[in-house]
Amino acid sequence: MNELTIAVTGLNAIDSPGPGVGVIRALRESTDFQARIIGLSYENLEPGIYMHELVDRSYQVPYPSAGSEVLKARLQYIHEREHIDVLIPNFDTELANYIKISEEIRRWGIHTFLPTSEQLKNLDKLHLLEFGEKHGLQVPRTKVLDHTDQIPRLEDEFGFPLVVKGKYYEAFIARSEAEIYQYYHKITAKWGLPVIIQEFIKGTEIDIAGLGDGRGQVIGAVPMRKLYITDKGKGWAGITLKDERLMDFTRRFIGASKWRSGFELEIMRAEK
Numbered sequence: 001m002n003e004l005t006i007a008v009t010g011l012n013a014i015d016s017p018g019p020g021v022g023v024i025r026a027l028r029e030s031t032d033f034q035a036r037i038i039g040l041s042y043e044n045l046e047p048g049i050y051m052h053e054l055v056d057r058s059y060q061v062p063y064p065s066a067g068s069e070v071l072k073a074r075l076q077y078i079h080e081r082e083h084i085d086v087l088i089p090n091f092d093t094e095l096a097n098y099i100k101i102s103e104e105i106r107r108w109g110i111h112t113f114l115p116t117s118e119q120l121k122n123l124d125k126l127h128l129l130e131f132g133e134k135h136g137l138q139v140p141r142t143k144v145l146d147h148t149d150q151i152p153r154l155e156d157e158f159g160f161p162l163v164v165k166g167k168y169y170e171a172f173i174a175r176s177e178a179e180i181y182q183y184y185h186k187i188t189a190k191w192g193l194p195v196i197i198q199e200f201i202k203g204t205e206i207d208i209a210g211l212g213d214g215r216g217q218v219i220g221a222v223p224m225r226k227l228y229i230t231d232k233g234k235g236w237a238g239i240t241l242k243d244e245r246l247m248d249f250t251r252r253f254i255g256a257s258k259w260r261s262g263f264e265l266e267i268m269r270a271e272k
Helices: 020-028 068-082 092-108 117-122 128-135 148-158 177-191 244-257
Strands: 003-008 034-041 057-060 086-088 142-145 162-166 171-174 195-199 203-213 218-229 235-240 260-270
Touching: 003 020, 003 068, 020 034, 034 068, 057 068, 068 092, 092 117, 128 244, 142 148, 148 177, 148 195, 162 177, 171 177, 177 195, 203 235, 203 244, 218 244, 244 260
Parallel strands: 003 034, 003 086, 034 057
Antiparallel strands: 142 195, 162 171, 162 195, 203 218, 203 260, 218 235
16 A cells, blocks of 8 residues: 655644644545655644644644745755655645645645635635625625724624624624624734624534535535534534535535635525
8 A cells, every 4th residue: 555645734623623633534544545644733732743643743834924935945844854745734824825835845746736826815705705696606795894993884784793703713793883893803913904794694504524626526525514613613513414405505616616625615504
């Protein structure tokens, strides 16, 4: 059986868990190849790097804010020692840097499976409503905030409750104007601007994890219903679903976006 050296990010496993540990477990279960796992962490206390039955070696990498050149230099150092075959980034915030350096590290022998910069831009939270309207996919009404002066008008536009989100992470349900200010400042202190306001949809939270081939086809997808949600809004426990309507929605999304990489669709099944 062939052995592949695979580098994986997202090894934190706290109340806002990264996907890395789950990805590694799936790789370990493959019967097509034997995986040697290199863990890439941002902090030296990320739990995944201490799961020695899962991770063979681990290295610290720079935060995305350091930029693509710093990341490339660090990966070159790691690759010279570990001879990486495949690299799997698992955080939204990482993708832009990895996309920028993907062609160069491919020449080193490191394979990735990433979307284009244009795809990443079209499907970020700032542009998702526009994408949905263009392709007939329902997306909650959205407004982008870059100043607190915009907050007093939100009650008339959205009513309460509404959802206050960061560009990449964190989401809070606000039930008053005072709570909007509170969450606005909490998000900007941690993640910066912009802050995103979204229509609140009451219903059952569904996640669909899958892989798009970059040509409009779904390689595979698994829907699940969240059973337990942390205070960060992250699913901590769930149950898989067999639902052809969810799979049809997934195929429509991938057909429209031509997404090339892993993806997660967050769906709210509204109450009738």
